[in-house]
Amino acid sequence: MADPKHDAGNADPQKLKADLWKKMADSPFLMVGAADGSTHSEPLTAQLDPDQVDTLFFFVGRDNRVAGKDKLMLQFVAKGHDYFACLAGSGRINNDPVLIDKLWNKQVEAWFPEGKSDPNLGLLQVDIDSAELWETDMSLSGRVKMLFGGTVKPSESGSHAKVLTTAESTAA
Incomplete structure (x- = not known):
């Protein structure tokens, strides 16, 4: 369910979802914390199971601060800082x-x-309920404008989508 008001350019949710799993496979580190803000987030390494879409796994100590939390927020930044979730x-x-x-x-x-x-x-299992995905596939003209202080148009900056599933084959 894309939000056109916040989408940059012509966001393709399917592409964003596919890119999410590729980027996480390359760098599986996420900040994980309680959704209610009762604890600070901490870095954890995701274990990806290709047989279970919309699910992430983390090996944690049973005494870990997020082990007993039922609602979690997770933040991901790709290695190249070109993808955020x-x-x-x-x-x-x-x-x-x-x-x-x-x-x-x-x-x-x-x-x-x-x-x-x-x-x-x-083994902490996190079933993803919703996600916001951003890909900064900035155009050459957008990069030049950033270097020299110009205004970057949404069509030059990248893609953004709100989705209810991160599964590649499911419509957003």
Whole structure:
């Protein structure tokens, strides 16, 4: 559900969604915090499961500040600072052993010395309820104007969309 009042240029929600997952696969670090603002956000590494769209997973300690929060806000900035996302979702601990096996890797193992049976291990599942996505595919004329203090037109700046799903194949 795009908001034309805030869209820059002709935003293509499908392209923005596809780019989100590509960018997160390249740099899976997000700031995650309680939606009610009761805690500061903290950096967590997302585990992406291609079989579950609109869902992110994070290995956390059961005592982590976001482990018990059911409404979360997540912010993502791509490596090249050309893509931004703000995601709202519902969180819960899902310690399904099959899912833990599927997502487990050497980086996670470094944080949990007792491995998959670590009593403090929690697999935080965040089901994304809505998102705002921005891609700064600034045109050459827009970049020149920025360098010299000119006014950048919306059509020169990039794309923005509000979406209810981040699934690539689902209409916005």
